[in-house]
Amino acid sequence: MITDTQKTVETALLIRKPARDVYEALIDPDQTSKFWFSHGSGRLDEHQTVTWNWDMYGVSTGVKVLALVPEEKISFAWGNEGMETTVEWTLTPIDGKGTFLQITEHGINGTDDEVLGKIKDSTGGFVLVLAGLKAWLEHGIRLNLVGDRFPPEIAGQKH
Structure with missing residues (x-):
């Protein structure tokens, strides 16, 4: 039997950008759509509900x-x-290096x-999100990791 403490997802990565840049990329769907979902219905705002879409x-x-x-x-x-x-999502600034972003579900x-x-x-999804966020913020590159995880050519196959 799996205990409650084991029913947790945890991953983290250093993003070599200031916390304000990382935070903004996570709450602004115009940026988040560059590395995670296709589009969102609005910016994250406390006690509000938005919709995130993965059109692919x-x-x-x-x-x-x-x-x-x-x-x-x-937190959402x-x-x-x-x-x-x-x-x-917990952002920890590291002087001279950037922001350590931890994700817990x-x-x-x-x-x-x-x-x-x-x-x-x-876990797999959040690792891709972190890698995509890092590439986007540090290098301006859209890796399309989430979209490429399940290409239509292999849809329906066991993963």
Whole structure:
């Protein structure tokens, strides 16, 4: 049996840009669409709900902003009703190096197989998001990592 403390996704990466740049890229859908989703219905604003769309997969989700601390923390709930999880993005400035961005997702429920699948999918997804964000902010490159994860030519195949 998987314990509650094990039902957590954690990943992190150093982004060699100031916290204000990283924070802005995460709350502004015009920037976030360069490395994660296709488009969002608006900027993240505390206690508001926005919609994020991944047109390449025909998927969207509601994102309820729980807390915003400029240049420090973003917290939101997302997912299907009854299967919502909470995601926290923590930004830690490192003098002369940039911002260490940590992502934690918790509140994952279901059978052990469902929990393991969600942890696997979220971990892989967030790693791609971090890599895409790093490439975008540090080099202005759109890697299209999320879109290329499941190309249509292999859709329906087991991953």
